[in-house]
Amino acid sequence: MKIWKTLFPVILSAFLLVSVSAAAQAPVALDLQPGGKNPTSPVMGDHLQFWSTITNTGGTPIEGLVAWISLVEIDPGNEQPVDLEDWSAHKAVTGASLKPGETLRTDWPMRLIKGGDYRVVVSVTDRGGRQVYTSPTIQFHVRQKPVLxxxxxxxxxxxxxxxxxxxxxxxxxxxxxxxxxx
CATH class of the missing domain: 1.20.5 (Single alpha-helices involved in coiled-coils or other helix-helix interfaces)
Incomplete structure (x- = not known):
């Protein structure tokens, strides 16, 4: 009985570690990077570029891939998702297929419309999946441009x-x- 009291927590820990590792290994890896020519202190009217890399890390092809960029304003008291209609003409990549190990690199151009603090993220799912995967976020500040x-x-x-x-x-x-x- 004493052996079970000692052995049970070890077995349970090993089981949980394997479960967490299996759950943590997503079939898709996403990365998001700012473009190299982005201004360090952007102003309204400037253009920014972001690059996402989507990699199939699973063992089966991903069919009907859908990737999209999201922008959220994080100014205190004005936290809200931003409609990208004026900000970006490139809103989604659809219908792409990725074989195991293949990578898709996509650029996301953005024109800065309004001053404030923002975070950008790329999300991806596939036609048959029920899971949405997201990239790390990038935060940036857009300075107001005097109109007059x-x-x-x-x-x-x-x-x-x-x-x-x-x-x-x-x-x-x-x-x-x-x-x-x-």
């Missing part, structure tokens, strides 16, 4: 009143010279 710049507004703001004053002087001068001839 004094250097462009000031000349226009000063020129319009000067133009009106010039037209008024021109009309008054023309009227005086025109009235004197009659």
């Amino acid at each position: 710049q004094a250097g462009r507004v000031l000349p226009v703001a000063a020129a319009i009143p000067l133009l009106f004053i010039g037209l008024m002087i021109f009309n008054n001068t023309r009227r005086r010279h025109g009235n004197g001839r009659l």
Whole structure:
């Protein structure tokens, strides 16, 4: 009986370790990396590039692969998923098949629309599977871009009143010279 008390926890630990290892070994490995030419401090209007690598680590082919990119805003009080309609034209890779050991590399271009803090992640599933696998996330900050710049507004703001004053002087001068001839 004493042997069972000692042996039982060892057997249970080994069984749990094998179960966790089997569950942890997903048939898909995902990696997500920022593009090498991405600005270090992006501003609204800039373009970013992300690269995902999807590898079939299982023993059977993956048919009907669907991979997509997701973006979530994480600003305090404004946490929400972002609709990528304006941010990215490349929303999903569909219908791809991967044999065991094969890799699919996909680029995900993104145009920055709004300032704030964001996280991006790539997810993948297959037509027959019931599991969704995700890449590590990448966090980035987008700086606000001033919509109005004094250097462009000031000349226009000063020129319009000067133009009106010039037209008024021109009309008054023309009227005086025109009235004197009659």
